[in-house]
Amino acid sequence: MPDRSKSASAGYPFPSSPAVTSRMKANRSRDTGPELNLRRALHSAGYRYRVNIKVPIDGRRPVNVDIAFPGKRVAVFMDGCFWHGCRVHRSVPISNEGYWRPKLERNVARDRDVTSSLEGAGWTVIRIWEHEDVATAVERIASCLGSYSRSSGLACSER
């Protein structure tokens, strides 16, 4: 007869263990590795920003901005290559294309909508692919912060 009391007491880690909790935190999109790297690089270059703020937009729900410089109205988004359809790395999983393609296209459409809503509210939007070099990304952000004015155009936000 198996010793049930022994196997039951061996148990499994509770979901609330520190390891699981930190893993769940790491899975939140705004805490992905590439975004953390960018935030660290910006911080060590002397830039101060706010993370994950809600920007009120007339006529629609507030927009969540990953990395925001509210004083300059500059919004930075770090986009994952798969979820946001980067031209270099995008690939629709063949096995279930009917499911993925519309889902990914909706993401891209939502990104465009968020960008145009913010721009309509006077923000400069910088979208950075997760595959982009961090130093280059910091330079792009720096050029937006340094040269930003409503009359200077928004070239710094192009990618």
Ligand SMILES: [Zn+2]
């Ligand atoms: Zn990519």
